[in-house]
Amino acid sequence: MSEHPSTPPLELPPSAVAPDVAEAEERRWTPGKIVLWAAISLLGAVAWSVLAISRGETINAIWFVFAAVCTYLVFYRFYAKYIERKIARPDDSRATPAEYNSNGRDFMPTDRRVLFGHHFAAIAGAGPLVGPVLAAQMGYLPGTIWIIVGVVFAGAVQDYLVLFFSMRRGGRSLGQMAREELGLIGGTAALIATLAIMIIIVAILALVVVNALGESAWGVYSVALTIPIALFMGCYLRFIRPGKVLEISIIGFILLMFAIISGRWVAESDLGSALFHLDRPVIAWSIIVYGFIAAILPVWLLLAPRDYLSTFMKIGVIGLLAVAIIIVRPTISVPAFSEYAGRADGPVVAGSLFPFLFVTIACGALSGFHALIASGTTPKMVEKEKQTRFLGYGGMLMESFVAIMALVAAISIDRGVYFAMNSSAASTGGTVESAVAFVNSLGLTGVHLTPNMLTDLAANVGEESIVSRTGGAPTLAVGIAHIMHQWFGGTAMMGFWYHFAIMFEALFILTAVDAGTRVARFMLQDTIGNFIPKFKDTSWRPGAWLCTAIMVAGWGYILILGVTDPLGGINTFFPLFGIANQLLAAIALAVVLAIVAKRGNFRYLWIVAVPLAFTAVITIWASWEKIFSPVAKVGYWAQHNSFKEALDQGKESFGTAKNVEAMEAVVRNTGVQGTLSIVFVVLSIIVIVTAIMATIRAYRAPGTATDTEDPRVESRIYAPSGIITSPAEKELEARWKDVPADQLPTTGIGH
Amino acid sequence: MASALFPAVHRSLGKVRWYLEGMMGADAYRRYVDHHAATHPGCAPMSERQFWRDKYDWEERNPQGRCC
Numbered sequence: 071m072s073e074h075p076s077t078p079p080l081e082l083p084p085s086a087v088a089p090d091v092a093e094a095e096e097r098r099w100t101p102g103k104i105v106l107w108a109a110i111s112l113l114g115a116v117a118w119s120v121l122a123i124s125r126g127e128t129i130n131a132i133w134f135v136f137a138a139v140c141t142y143l144v145f146y147r148f149y150a151k152y153i154e155r156k157i158a159r160p161d162d163s164r165a166t167p168a169e170y171n172s173n174g175r176d177f178m179p180t181d182r183r184v185l186f187g188h189h190f191a192a193i194a195g196a197g198p199l200v201g202p203v204l205a206a207q208m209g210y211l212p213g214t215i216w217i218i219v220g221v222v223f224a225g226a227v228q229d230y231l232v233l234f235f236s237m238r239r240g241g242r243s244l245g246q247m248a249r250e251e252l253g254l255i256g257g258t259a260a261l262i263a264t265l266a267i268m269i270i271i272v273a274i275l276a277l278v279v280v281n282a283l284g285e286s287a288w289g290v291y292s293v294a295l296t297i298p299i300a301l302f303m304g305c306y307l308r309f310i311r312p313g314k315v316l317e318i319s320i321i322g323f324i325l326l327m328f329a330i331i332s333g334r335w336v337a338e339s340d341l342g343s344a345l346f347h348l349d350r351p352v353i354a355w356s357i358i359v360y361g362f363i364a365a366i367l368p369v370w371l372l373l374a375p376r377d378y379l380s381t382f383m384k385i386g387v388i389g390l391l392a393v394a395i396i397i398v399r400p401t402i403s404v405p406a407f408s409e410y411a412g413r414a415d416g417p418v419v420a421g422s423l424f425p426f427l428f429v430t431i432a433c434g435a436l437s438g439f440h441a442l443i444a445s446g447t448t449p450k451m452v453e454k455e456k457q458t459r460f461l462g463y464g465g466m467l468m469e470s471f472v473a474i475m476a477l478v479a480a481i482s483i484d485r486g487v488y489f490a491m492n493s494s495a496a497s498t499g500g501t502v503e504s505a506v507a508f509v510n511s512l513g514l515t516g517v518h519l520t521p522n523m524l525t526d527l528a529a530n531v532g533e534e535s536i537v538s539r540t541g542g543a544p545t546l547a548v549g550i551a552h553i554m555h556q557w558f559g560g561t562a563m564m565g566f567w568y569h570f571a572i573m574f575e576a577l578f579i580l581t582a583v584d585a586g587t588r589v590a591r592f593m594l595q596d597t598i599g600n601f602i603p604k605f606k607d608t609s610w611r612p613g614a615w616l617c618t619a620i621m622v623a624g625w626g627y628i629l630i631l632g633v634t635d636p637l638g639g640i641n642t643f644f645p646l647f648g649i650a651n652q653l654l655a656a657i658a659l660a661v662v663l664a665i666v667a668k669r670g671n672f673r674y675l676w677i678v679a680v681p682l683a684f685t686a687v688i689t690i691w692a693s694w695e696k697i698f699s700p701v702a703k704v705g706y707w708a709q710h711n712s713f714k715e716a717l718d719q720g721k722e723s724f725g726t727a728k729n730v731e732a733m734e735a736v737v738r739n740t741g742v743q744g745t746l747s748i749v750f751v752v753l754s755i756i757v758i759v760t761a762i763m764a765t766i767r768a769y770r771a772p773g774t775a776t777d778t779e780d781p782r783v784e785s786r787i788y789a790p791s792g793i794i795t796s797p798a799e800k801e802l803e804a805r806w807k808d809v810p811a812d813q814l815p816t817t818g819i820g821h
Numbered sequence: 822m823a824s825a826l827f828p829a830v831h832r833s834l835g836k837v838r839w840y841l842e843g844m845m846g847a848d849a850y851r852r853y854v855d856h857h858a859a860t861h862p863g864c865a866p867m868s869e870r871q872f873w874r875d876k877y878d879w880e881e882r883n884p885q886g887r888c889c
Contacts, residue, residue, distance in 0.1 A: 172856065173856075174852065174853045175853070175876070178852060178856070180843070187840065188844050188846075192885070192888060196889060197888065197889035271889050275889055308874075312869050312870045312873045313849075313850050315845055315847030316841055316847050319845065368881065369877045369884075370874075370877035373880075374880065385844075433889055437888070439888050439889050442886050443888055582887045582888065582889055588884035589885070591884075609882070816859035
């Protein structure tokens with residue numbers, strides 16, 4: 071431990087701008103600043119008014135962008151700053167774990183802009199792309215309001231505070247923090263809930279991929295080709311040119327483009343379509359087998375290279391889509407509130423706006439899963455405490471913007487086409503004629519679907535049919551193709567853009583499936599290890615394989631149920647995904663609540679308590695409806711009992727189930743769904759109650775709570791605290807630049 | 822020489838490269854070497870090939886979640 075010489079040979083500049091100087095700088099309002107923020111606020115207000123009041127025929131998509139970005143900027147500047155001052159209270163003269171634990175590996179002070187990209191790539195996946203598409207059945211306004219308002223008051227607050235408090239605890243995980251703050255019962259419930267929630271989330275994501283690839287030779291071929299491409303990249307990095315990550319990612323990206331382009335030729339050839347035209351159950355089984363093998367293969371061979379590809383695609387596609395929306399500015403003819411905003415029988419996802427909008431759109435507004443990332447890799451890399459506002463709050467705003475773009479893409483396509491694609495085959499009958507009849511019978515204003523609209527679009531995107539392509543991904547891909555082809559390539563390129571979008575969603579999801587299985591496997595091994603110590607040894611092959619198999623069986627079972635569900639699959643399973651994710655958010659916020667209370671900060675506790683109360687109420691309410699609603703379309707048990715009754719009466723078919731076997735499948739599926747709903751909600755209530763008890767204890771006996779933060783270490787490095795450097799920071803930066811390189815302090819510990 | 826003619830272009834391409842490498846973790850070896858030189862002066866760091874093997878082995882034991 072030779073890293074902290076007791077007498078530095080040279081007086082180093084301070085490690086942070088003096089707090090009073092920084093404060094004065096923030097509070098000084100120059101005319102330029104006032105004009106800028108007034109203009110941003112005004113533009114945001116105008117955009118919101120257009121979205122809320124406009125009842126014309128169409129509305130331009132650019133208003134969504136303005137409303138979102140202006141709101142983000144205002145809340146980032148003012149509300150996140152308020153949270154920083156009142157709750158987090160960061161101190162930049164205090165060393166972060168990246169500094170005092172620096173080990174050249176996971177603990178490394180990382181440039182804030184680089185870390186922002188890193189963090190964003192870890193939190194953003196298919197979730198914010200799928201939820202908004204499904205919620206578009208209620209019209210554009212409910213989803214838009216929830217995505218934007220939800221993120222600034224709940225989602226970004228959760229990400230920011232979990233990141234900050236984890237950083238203050240040396241980068242501890244959410245599970246460890248729950249155990250410390252809530253005690254054994256709350257901590258154990260949080261752990262089991264996290265594990266169960268991971269399984270359901272992986273299963274539903276896999277279901278989205280299966281639905282996107284089912285009966286699509288082009289899609290199956292190009293996504294399957296990503297596996298050999300990733301293997302090649304892995305071997306290249308291992309044996310040929312180690313460490314040349316950017317180089318091989320560019321090569322991989324070019325190969326990926328070839329996989330998409332050549333997909334058309336394969337799908338159009340007889341042999342190709344015979345080989346790759348697969349039924350959904352076959353694809354589901356392939357993903358299960360793939361998931362197991364991928365999770366036990368060495369990281370360098372498949373996971374790491376595919377993660378490079380996925381990151382590369384993520385940044386590229388999201389950037390491309392943002393530019394395309396701004397350039398193309400699609401017009402939108404979807405109403406602000408559709409017929410289904412006030413009803414519970416929507417064909418895409420069942421349930422009324424309250425509470426089901428708030429669980430259909432999870433990621434993008436509030437995502438509990440982020441708490442696992444914000445308490446994992448990122449807090450170990452933060453350079454300065456104040457940067458957590460930019461990383462945590464700002465990173466989540468970025469994901470919210472992705473969700474807004476997904477919503478815009480989904481509502482830019484014809485509404486009739488939207489419902490034909492997103493209603494389950496049980497409703498549409500699966501053929502063009504029956505789908506047209508079904509959609510036109512819904513009685514939606516302005517919807518006149520013709521068979522040509524469906525067949526032309528299917529031909530343009532290079533698919534056999536687009537009827538009942540549920541799961542959100544195909545709709546988003548059509549939306550992206552619809553926007554992109556107007557900017558680049560025309561109709562001839564629509565097939566390419568469609569499969570480009572499918573490919574990048576599949577890449578995210580397969581990475582999430584693989585990584586999720588691995589993380590869950592470790593959690594399971596750790597848990598079993600408490601009883602059978604041998605399991606704690608994660609390099610013990612039989613234990614690792616067994617636990618991987620258990621996890622894959624868990625999500626694989628739900629995936630198969632979803633694929634073969636006579637009621638349609640995604641529309642009955644998706645609410646479970648949203649509920650699970652939001653309950654995890656409630657758990658994360660509950661842990662944050664207990665921490666803030668233990669700091670004795672009751673005056674500003676509402677900043678955490680309000681979003682916690684909201685998400686707890688909305689998800690417990692949604693769970694309640696799923697468990698107790700007497701409406702068969704909404705309640706799992708109501709559906710379960712009505713099918714059971716029909717079976718008991720000896721009926722041969724019931725509702726959309728055409729035979730006894732299908733009826734039995736419905737009884738089984740709704741039983742599994744209903745049981746999972748009960749398990750999730752009970753575990754979450756336990757966590758929330760233990761958090762409230764911890765909060766009350768802290769209130770009754772202030773100052774007695776044990777401090778779980780790591781001890782303060784004086785920082786000896788300097789970095790700016792936000793994305794833009796202030797004049798005082800620039801001045802300090804210049805002083806640090808003058809320090810000779812050999813006099814700079816070294817961070818971290820020796821071995 | 823495009824880079825000589827357009828130093829600004831060259832500089833911004835360099836920045837893009839720096840950013841992408843940082844975000845994807847491609848700069849891990851360079852950072853490790855810097856860290857090693859600072860904390861273990863006089864002791865040779867791992868070779869690049871060895872470092873990446875070691876890094877992936879470590880990731881094998883410490884899996885990181887990817888979000889939905």
